[in-house]
Amino acid sequence: MxxxxxxxxxxxxxxxxxxxxxxxxxxxxxxxxxxxxxxxxxxxxxxxxxxxxxxxxxxxxxxxxxxxxxxxxxxxxxxxxxxxxxxxxxxxxxxxxxxxxxxxxxxxxxxxxxxxxxxxxxxxxxxxxxxxxxxxxxxxxxxxxxxxxxxxxxxxxxxxxxxxxxxxxxxxxxxxxxxxxxxxxxxxxxxIGPRKDFVGAQYLKNPGNPFIAADKQPGQTRWGNLKDWTANEAARSHGGFGGFSSDNSGTMNMESGWGSPQILNGKIYQTVNLPAGDYYFDISGGNWAGGENFLKAQDPAYSIVAPGLDTLPDYNAILTTAGIHYQLLVKPPATQPLINFQLDAPGKVTFGVVVNYTQTEQGFKSKQVFLYTFPNHL
Missing domain, CATH: 2.60.40.1740 (hypothetical protein (bacova_03559))
Incomplete structure (x- = not known):
């Protein structure tokens, strides 16, 4: 028929x-x-x-x-x-x-x-x-x-x-x-078929380009908290604020050194509900625009997708947590690997990044994040 x-x-x-x-x-x-x-x-x-x-x-x-x-x-x-x-x-x-x-x-x-x-x-x-x-x-x-x-x-x-x-x-x-x-x-x-983005009011909110701050640290204009995203206490390393910087009109950011403390088990994440599908998540927004300054890392850091969870695993549990998907953040000129994952049924998924910055003068800044699928993929 x-x-x-x-x-x-x-x-x-x-x-x-x-x-x-x-x-x-x-x-x-x-x-x-x-x-x-x-x-x-x-x-x-x-x-x-x-x-x-x-x-x-x-x-x-x-x-x-x-x-x-x-x-x-x-x-x-x-x-x-x-x-x-x-x-x-x-x-x-x-x-x-x-x-x-x-x-x-x-x-x-x-x-x-x-x-x-x-x-x-x-x-x-x-x-x-x-x-x-x-x-x-x-x-x-x-x-x-x-x-x-x-x-x-x-x-x-x-x-x-x-x-x-x-x-x-x-x-x-x-x-x-x-x-x-x-x-x-x-x-x-x-x-592959046409790409369909899952960002915006219905799905992944405040995806960047630029990122928007919910509020900023009093007395300065650079550091703040990301609207619609959760940053744990370790990530809020600037007097209780963190995850947002005003650099490049608004970025997702965590950094230690240059006068800022270590970030131990720092997390920035957001949980959304998605329909079933085959998805791709990119924490770098296509690349670490701006070069080395946007990803300067000595300690390993991870982009993570966690289906079925309301938060991200702790840093020391990433490699052993069942059901999650992750990629190391990689320095330019290498391209940041995408995280590809599948949902067989509608459900909640948590997206974000986890770092453990023990050494000084390292961090990342992302101009935007991508979440998309190819619904007509053969």
Whole structure:
């Protein structure tokens, strides 16, 4: 039932594109009513500047130009044919791949061969012929891709090209300029999918860029307490305040030395409720912006995700606490490792950082934190 509903939506989508193309036909076609067979996807995205059909496209299941069949481990790209003009008789066309077109575009520099590749024949399948009944004008078909092959490391970060053409109509002529559709498949965008952030009022609050202080230490403007985050007594090392500094307009911060005391078992954390999903947490906000000053560490410190807990474990229990996820904070120029974790059911999760600064002149400052997922990940 779901597949039938999806195909109905797809046909509606194709017919909307047909109406768009029909509005762009030349005055001579209006006058004489030429009926020609073409592929709507060859013009749908570019408006006639080229025959490219970017995949993925669309914002939800009713507008995406592909269907994911996870049980079958396939992705189906939606293509079709349409008959312009007043005629509505039955017709059929052959469907084939035009490898020469792709090879020419790679060799002449239209596409950079270091980033773009021709889609291998082992990855796809498609029908050899499509038949359209009398009165129907258009028909749809799939180019089916192997999810297992799409996820091979050799294709990560690449674009795959596939030229699909129609030929040999049993009736009517082809619109030869629109008889080939060039699928331009962004592998990462399809395999990983669009990112969805879980920060803001509903989930992880006060994520930074900049961080906001709930209050500040009296008599100065630098140190304060983070709004919506909890800092334990050890982290509040500046006269009972800590976790926030006004550096760079507002950062999450813990540091010892430079006139500040040791921070023994210092914690900054926040507990939120999340739906089930596959998540990523980054305490550095993508990098330790500003370089060494933002992460100067002698003693190991940890970014931690603790599903099901209301707080973070003590420093000396991090390595032995079951069910938590953690990463060492690493110095630039190394990239801070993400924490990837899964929730099989909705539940509470505590996020944050734990340090044990016994040596002097060390600390971290984070401009922002990230919490996100890829809900359409294959």
């Amino acid at each position: 779901h597949m039938k509903l999806t195909y109905n939506r797809t046909i509606i989508f194709i017919f909307i594109s047909f109406l768009f193309v029909a509005c762009t036909k030349s005055a001579s076609e209006e006058e004489y009513g030429f009926s020609k067979i073409y592929m709507p996807q060859a013009i749908l995205k570019s408006g006639g500047t080229d025959n490219n059909f970017p995949v993925p496209s669309g914002v939800d299941s009713s507008t995406r130009n592909y269907i994911v069949d996870k049980p079958g481990k396939k992705v189906h790209i939606l293509l079709g044919t349409y008959l312009s003009g007043p005629a509505d008789g039955a017709y059929a066309v052959d469907v084939a791949v035009n490898s020469d077109t792709v090879q020419q575009m790679l060799s002449n520099g239209t596409y950079n061969p270091t980033l773009y590749r021709e889609m291998p024949a082992s990855m796809y399948s498609l029908p050899s012929r499509i038949e359209v009944g009398s009165g129907k004008k258009g028909g749809a078909f799939n180019v089916s891709l192997s999810i297992d092959q799409l996820k091979l490391q050799e294709y990560a970060g690449k674009f795959l090209l596939l030229a699909v053409k129609i030929a040999n109509p049993t009736q009517y002529e082809l619109n030869t300029s629109l008889s080939t559709t060039i699928i331009v498949l962004n592998v990462d965008a399809l395999v």
